[in-house]
Amino acid sequence: FMPGGRGRLRNKLAESGERTFLGRDLTVVHGLRMTTPLRTALDLGRQRWPEPAITALDALHRLGAFTVDELVDEIGRLRGMRWVTTLRTVAPHTDGRSQSGGESVVRWRWLQLPVPPPQPQVEVRSQGRVAFVDVGNEDVRFGVEFQGVEWHIGEVNEANDAVRLGWLDRDADWEIARVWTPDVYGPGSRLDDVILAGVRHGRARTARRTAGTQAPTRW
Numbered sequence: 001f002m003p004g005g006r007g008r009l010r011n012k013l014a015e016s017g018e019r020t021f022l023g024r025d026l027t028v029v030h031g032l033r034m035t036t037p038l039r040t041a042l043d044l045g046r047q048r049w050p051e052p053a054i055t056a057l058d059a060l061h062r063l064g065a066f067t068v069d070e071l072v073d074e075i076g077r078l079r080g081m082r083w084v085t086t087l088r089t090v091a092p093h094t095d096g097r098s099q100s101g102g103e104s105v106v107r108w109r110w111l112q113l114p115v116p117p118p119q120p121q122v123e124v125r126s127q128g129r130v131a132f133v134d135v136g137n138e139d140v141r142f143g144v145e146f147q148g149v150e151w152h153i154g155e156v157n158e159a160n161d162a163v164r165l166g167w168l169d170r171d172a173d174w175e176i177a178r179v180w181t182p183d184v185y186g187p188g189s190r191l192d193d194v195i196l197a198g199v200r201h202g203r204a205r206t207a208r209r210t211a212g213t214q215a216p217t218r219w
Contacts, residue, residue: 002016003018024039038066038074050090051104051105051185054093062097068094072092097120106184109195110135116139122143131167133168133176139206142201143176143177145176147161147178
């Protein structure tokens with residue numbers, strides 16, 4: 001991409017165009033001039049669909065190079081650029097605590113539903129133990145675990161998952177739903193149904209737990 005007014009490359013080796021940069025948009029790393037993480041986020045957040053946009057924003061926010069407020073404050077100068085409405089919609093929800101693209105998409109889709117909002121990497125403590133739920137809501141004690149193949153397939157990984165998820169269910173009293181890539185992406189996605197059902201079950205467990213701890217009525 002060339003600075004504004006200098007045209008674009010016209011060959012079969014690159015997709016090219018023009019971009020207008022401010023001085024603060026650029027940095028030099030090992031002698032190579034490139035856009036800063038903040039400017040890169042502003043560009044990658046301008047996509048047609050919100051899911052890839054929030055995935056990019058979360059990943060860049062994990063670098064710790066900019067705050068969400070700084071990201072949102074910069075959007076105004078991009079007014080009129082392509083897909084800036086997507087950036088404006090998703091940017092306030094940027095959260096680098098999401099540890100994978102799948103977790104980012106789960107959190108985004110959850111935010112679109114009429115249920116209590118989610119948080120990434122929810123810390124759960126019970127009986128001296130601690131675990132982190134990928135995306136969840138502490139009030140209803142429901143969470144979604146995105147199962148990436150690299151970390152959740154294989155004898156050792158599956159055994160570790162069984163211990164951790166068993167503890168969350170039995171001892172911490174959390175409702176946990178596990179989802180895989182086909183559940184989250186593409187036309188066969190069932191993620192919305194999984195979240196709605198999980199919140200419903202979590203609320204039912206909370207109601208039973210609350211009823212069981214109430215003191216008996218004295219007559």
